[in-house]
Amino acid sequence: MIKGFDSEVYLKEQSSEILSRVSDKDKLYLEFGGKLIGDMHAKRVLPGFDEDVKLKLLTRIKDDAEVIICVYAGDIEQNKVRGDYGITYDQEVLRLIDEYRERDILVNSVLLTRYSDDNTNAKIFKTNLERRDIRVYTHEPIKGYPLEIDALLSNDGFEKNEFIETSRRVIIVTGPGAGSGKLATCLSQLYHEHKRGNDASYAKFETFPVWNLPLKHPVNVAYEAATIDLNDTNVIDNYHFEAYDEVAINYNRDVQMFPAIRRILKNITGEKSPYKSPTDMGVNCIKSGIIDDEIVQEAARQEIIRRYFQTETDYKKGTATDEERSNMHLIMDESELNPEDRTPVVIAREYEKVVQERLDDDSVQSVIAIELPTGKCITGRRTELMDASSAVVMNALKKLAGINDRIDLLAPMILETIQALKMDELGSKYPTLTLNELLIALAISAVTNPTAKLAYDKLGELVGSQAHSTVILSTENEQILKRLGIDTTSDPVYLGNRLSNVN
Secondary structure, three states: OOOOHHHHHHHHHHHHHHHHOOOOEEEEEEOOOOOOOOOOOHHHHOOOOOOHHHHHHHOOOOEEEHHHHHHHHHHHHHOOEEEEEOOHHHHHHHHHHHHHHOOEEEEEEEEEEEEOOOOOOHHHHHHHHHHOOOOOOOOOOOOOOOHHHHHHHOOOOOOHHOOOOOOOOOEEEEOOOOOOOOOEEEEEHHHHHHOOOOOEEEEEOOOOOOOOOOOOHHHHHHHHHOOHHHHEEEEEOOHHHHHOOOOEEEHHHHHHHHHHHHHHHHHHHOOOOOOHHHHHEEEOOHHHHEEEHHHHHHHHHHHHHHHHHHHHHHHHOOOOHHHHHHHHHHHHHOOOOOOOHHHHHHHHHHHHHHHHHHHOOOOOEEEEEEOOOOOOOEEEOOOOEEEEHHHHHHHHHHHOOOOOOOOOOOHHHHHHHHHHHHHHOOOOOOOEEEEEHHHHHHHHHHHOOOOHHHHHOOHHHHHHEEEEEOOOOOOOHHHHHHHOOOEEEEEEOOOOOOOOOOO
């Protein structure tokens, strides 16, 4: 992989900056935005970025730090899913706890924000955590938050929130996604800390937008594309410019919220806010890790195109609004990008035409093209035996292993047995084998078949590949491709007249 980012340089700068914020304080409440673990967006737009670098950062300061995980009770209630892993937020919280514990990072507790007794699923989740000996706190909604200062500082405001006892100097406040209530939690804790006579402060660690990159730098634009559902926009931080005569980039909600946050901090501490701008509150050192801006810019442009296809697919599924789609089109236009600027898109669509001519059938064909990290492009199509995801991965593994395309990696008898199992024993109406089924068959065959072993050993070389499908993928195939490290987009088209894309 061509690197445009140095994670080690960034790690050194970032850890130093965080610790400097607590040097003269009793405690620092650090709001961690974005993905703390598995930040695939950052990895895609900053080639060389370690997706778990923030976790490594915590490992470096773990003797001084502990973690509070916030999750909005409504997200648990609605079974909200983390898109990149395809798991619900309650499962993501459990995954985060496991990751922290494996690295000996202290998890203080889980906080359910905006919680009420009517939250049935959230209540079950709370009981589940407590029976696993995990401390759980709940905070109810606060009327008037964040604008009505008197209400926040009354008995019906932060006062009614249960104080979370902590023992370390740096308190990492994180969550599984946006809207988890991290800021409100930090402010509530500051209120209670100062009531107890402790000198506690607040800072924010948000990876994007990057404050010291230009407003329309592709990395910052890619952030807007990634948060199209939140209607976030990058803006110039006018407070920062007025205070320092320096251009800094922030996002609209932070700038809009800053006057309220500054007033809250002043009223909590009884002192003038230490921050002159929302950018001041941040501890973002991302720019220090960029070693090749041209590589980073191109990677970010490709991410914008991927987000475009995701929005188009979500719109087709009914999960994206007209406004989100229009905003995404505007981002593409302003960035002077076209869908065809993504190489596998062109290859997949051209191959679909070839398949249509071969079959004398001009209907939509399920075709996938993969651009390998080497630059080589491989195609695959759906047949009666296997779906397009399976076909293209098998073809790619053959190419990487130098295996002749005419050689079968898997014995027909094995595949027929799996098909028979699906149809006769499991009652499936569709014998076509999925990628997951083919990979399991390949793994088993690799034990006794040297050719299959050659292909199996090349799975790791698929990481970083780019793929495009001419039809919307099944959720199962989409997740398996992600786990293989293949960034996949699809045209917003369903295959045939079937309403379901489940095999």
